[in-house]
Amino acid sequence: MSTNTVFSEVKNSGLGYWAVLGFFGLLALAGIAAFYYIHHHGHYVTGMNNQIVWGMPHVFAIFLIVAASGAANVATVGTVFGKKIYQPLGRLSAFLAVALLIGGLVVLLLDLGSIGHVIEMAFGYINFKSIFAWNIILYSGFIAIIAVYLWTMMDRSKASKKLYKPVGIINMIWRFVLTxxxxxxxxxxxxxxxxxxxxxxxxxxxxxxxxxxxIYTLVLMASFKMTGRELGDAVLNRLRYTLAIFIALVFFLELVRHLTNLYATEHHGVESYILNGGPFSNLFWYGQILFGSLVPMFLVWCTFLRNNRMALAVAAALAVFGGLAQIYVILIGGQSYPLVLFPNSETSSTFSDGVFNAYSATLPEYLLGIGGVGLAICFLIIGMKIFRLLPTTLSDASVDPHHS
Amino acid sequence: MSKIDSYRRNFLSGLAGTAAAVTIAPGVFLREVQAKPADEPISDKVRWGMLIDINKLSDGGDACIEACKKEHGWGDEKHSNDQQDAQWIRKVKVTEKMTGKTMSLPVMCQHCETAPCVDVCPTGASMKRADGIVQVNKHICIGCRYCMMACPYKARSFVHETLVDQRPGTPRGKGTVESCNMCVNRVDAGKNPACVDAAPEAMLFGDLNDENSQISKVLKQYGGTQIRADLELNTGVRYWGI
Amino acid sequence: MLRIQSTFTRFLKQSVPLAVLLSFLSVTLLSLSACDSEPPALMKASKQFDSDEIRDKHVAHMRKNHMDELMHKRDETVYNGIRTQKYSLNACINCHVPEQHNGEVLRHTNPEHFCSTCHGYVAAKLDCFECHVDHPVKQPTTSISNSIQNYHNSKAHTEIKSYIQANVSDEIATLSLAKNVTFDTNEVSDVKTDQSNKASSKKGSDQ
Structure with missing residues (x-):
């Protein structure tokens, strides 16, 4: 870690800070209200049913959990790969990861049908053949590791400095398994x-x-702007190209996945349903591919827009939107396509056999999902006030002494 | 009727008189009448199974479905919509695309030997009893619906609203997942599942592990088709005529 | 020395609010324990024990242990298929909750319901009736004799019968057919329980 970086908590707690906190706090409260509403009535007040068993809350929850793992990647690059320029970004990265994870997990938890039985589960049996059970351990372990990781970054003792790299490596491997x-x-x-x-x-x-x-890029830009800190192009350009390269990689893997599916006759039905004409096609092509992948890549790599912060912010926001679209298509689209009980046959029944299942989320579901986002950001903002997460400056001169 | 009643009385008095004999050799004597002593745990020597001859189901299984509703009390949810209503068993109409051949069959939990729902359940609420019956232990079901995602037969339902006046033998409640449990309450009492009693001409219930049981004998002779046999789940429910 | 002193004063400063909190808590707890601890009057069970002695034992045991007994029985039933009457929730309900009360079904949402009276009094959540029925219900069962009659008339039965007769020895065939004479296990269990009750009076006293 570069020794000359100075960190400080958010000091100017004027109206702006409380307004932002209040806004996201209200979102979180709305989420809790939605939870009480769903819990009191039962899930019939949602759009979820026996066909679409996981709906909008799960889209948000999975997005937040997956994003949490990725948010910690900025710290990993600094620690494990020794990139000095990323090291001042580490604290925020690790803390953001925990905040997002907690937001996602709370949404997942609050959507359960019998949340009271979770307490019994904590003292009872856990089925280790279940990926869910593994995830419980992976998620709680992740929070513990991040706590130690943050300590190694923030403490001045010799022990913490010694542990900085090993914990960073453990964190990276753990995230790998978690995602x-x-x-x-x-x-x-x-x-x-x-x-x-x-x-x-x-x-x-x-x-x-x-x-x-x-998400990290958006959070960094917003927090630096609001606290009046200097943010140089050197850091932003690293994040900019990281973002674009990973978007390209996702694009490639999606291509492979769909091409593989298209080769097997068995999957022709579902592929044409998702890609061609079904209710998810527009979301896939326009949401995930065009605005979620191609436009952000263009905004990053287009030479006219070099060092353009607005372009980066829009690209990051579109990538978030594209991510939500991607999870929605995978989660809801996958459930919408009927199970094949009898190949080469058409089936029908009173229990929605053989039909494309429609789904439209109701307000409480949106509120629950967005409430998770609100909670995560609240947690983050409060963290910024209590801990010294943000560097006082990320100007080009401070992050890179050889900067011309 | 009276003949059966007298048989039953004699049988019972005999059983009570020889309670000691029953406890010493439970398997030998009681296996064929499909009952274990009420205070003894079920055993993995038994695997309950069902055979459905869909050609003999003149109504495609409607009577079975009615019997199931009556036995377990599902299907009259007040608030849930059609997609949210619980259905433990349903009549599926199948039309082969090329030939146009149609058939109707009742589909419910297939009571897999290696059930995907049991594998994915984080709490162990989705469980297989020693005797092969797959069911949900609602006491510890957290309502995450992962089992519904995993079931290849779409056999499971989620209870979307508060219920009252459940059947005493079939507890059901909001926020838990449920499915056909092969009428465990009846099987434990030595009875057939309700659907089997509703269509005795087309359905057969018995012990798949006992090679002398009727179901084992006819399955050995004529076989029995599994739905989605490609998944190799070794289902406890087999069909003739599909 | 100075440092120790400052630590001490800091400790004192911190402990003052703590002491206030503790004294407040203890006063509350003391006043709670001084409350009238007489449990609320419960609805009378429909069946009564032969002697007051057995009843008092039952009451004392169940008042303290009903949750553990129910929990144990619940797992015995779900996992092991043991459906005897002893500690079965349905058996409790059948005896402790009347079929009708003031011309209405008595539900657990009513404070007069046997379970709700106490659970409301001590503010303990009553979870059972989320799934279990909270009042006695006569289970509508399909007539066994009818279904046997149907079965004996059915074609499948004749086919299976002829198949078995052709392929299996007579002895097994008769046994297989006897299979369909189903019986009510409750009766069997009652008979058995009676006997075991006589054998061990300790077990019986809980009932």
Missing amino acids: MGTGSIFGFLVARQYYDAAILAPLFIVASYVYGTA
Whole structure:
């Protein structure tokens, strides 16, 4: 870690700070209100049903959890790969990761049908053949590792300095497994036409870098602007190109996944449903591919827009939007396509066999999902006030002494 | 009727009189009447299974579905919409695309030997009993619906609203997942599942592990098709005529 | 020395609010314990024990242990398929909750319901009735004799019968057919429980 970096908490706690905190606090409260509403009535007040069993809250939850893993990647690059310029970014990166993870997990938890039984689960049996059970350990372990990681970055003792790199490496490996675990939630569903593919695990890993880097960029730009700190192009350009490269990688893996599916006759049905004419096609082509991938890549790599901060902010925001679209298409689209009980046959029943299942999320579901985002940002903003997460400056001269 | 009643009385008094004999040799004597002593745990020597001859189901299984509703009390949810209503068993109409051949069959939990729902459940609420019956232990079900994602047969339902007046033998409640449990309450009491009793001409229930049981004998002779046999789940529910 | 002193004063400063909090808590707890701890009057069970002695034992045991007994029985039933009457929730309900009360079904949402009276009094959450029925219900069962009659008339039965007769020895065939004479296990278990009750009076006293 560069020794000359000075960190400070958010000091100017004027109206602006409380307004931002209040806004996201209100989102979090709305989420909690939505939870009480759903919990009191039962899930019939949502758009979820016996066909689309996971809906909008899960889109947000999975997005936040995957993004959490990616947000910590900025710290990893500084620690594990020894890139000096990333090291001042590490504290915010690690803390943001925990904030996003907690936001996502709370949404996941609050959508459960019988949340009271979770307490019994904590004292009871856990089925280790379940990816969910693994994820419980992976997520809580991640929070613990990040806590130690933050300590190694923020403490001045010799012990913490010595542990900085090993903990960074453990953190990286742990994140790798964690995101793979999240992808495997779908990858191991043998009977679903759109899931059952091992490529979902690496796809989720790379996608996590996209979501995480995008959110990190937005958070860094906003917090530096609002606290009046200097943010140079050197740092932003690193993030800019990281973002674009990972978007390209996700694009490639999606291409491979769909081409593989298109080769197998078994998957023609679901592929044409998602890609060509089904209710998810527009979201896939315009949401995920055009505005979520191609436009951001253009905004980053177009030479006219070099060092253009607005272009970067828009690219990052679009990448977040594209990420949500991607998760929505995978999660809802995959469930919408009917299970194949009898190949080469058409089926029908009173239980929605053989039909494309429609889904439209209701307000409480949106509120619950957005509430998770609100909670994550609240947590982050409060963290910025309590801990010294932000460097006082990230000017080009401070991050790179050889900067011309 | 009276003949059966007298048989039953004799049988019971005999059983009570020879309670000691029953406890000493439970398997030998009681296996064929499909009952274990009520205070003894189920055993993995038994694997319950079901055979459905869809050509003999003149109504495609409607009577079975009605019997199931009556037994377990599902299907009259007040607030849930059609997509949210619980259905433990349903009649699926299948039309082969090329030939146009149609058939109707009842589909419910297939009671897999290696059930995906059991594998994915984080709490162990989705469980397989020693005797092969797959069910949900609602006491510890957190309502995450992962099992519904994993089930290849779409056999599971989630209870979307508060319920009252459940059947005493079938507890069901908001926020938990449920499915056909092969009428465990009846099987434990030595009865057939309700659907089997509703269509006795087309359905057969018995112990797949006992090579002398009727179901094992006819399955050995004629085989029995599994839905999605390609998944190699070794289902406990087999069909004739699909 | 100075440092120690400052630490001490800091400790004192910190402990003052703590002491205030503790004294407040203890006063609250003391006043709670001084409350009238007589439990609320419960609805009378429909069946009564033969002697007051057995009843008092039952009451004392169940008042303290009903949750553990129910929890144990719940796992025995779900995992092991043991559906005897003892400690079965349905058996409790059948005896402690009337079928009708003031001309209405008595639900657990009513404070007069046997379970809700106490659970409301001590503000303990009552979870059972999220899934279990909270009042006695006569289970509508399909007539066994009818279904046997149907079965004996059915074609499948004749086919299976002829198949078995052709392929298997007579002995097994008769046994296989006897299979369909199902019986009510509750009766069996009752008989058995009676016997075991006689054998061990300790076990029986809980009932």
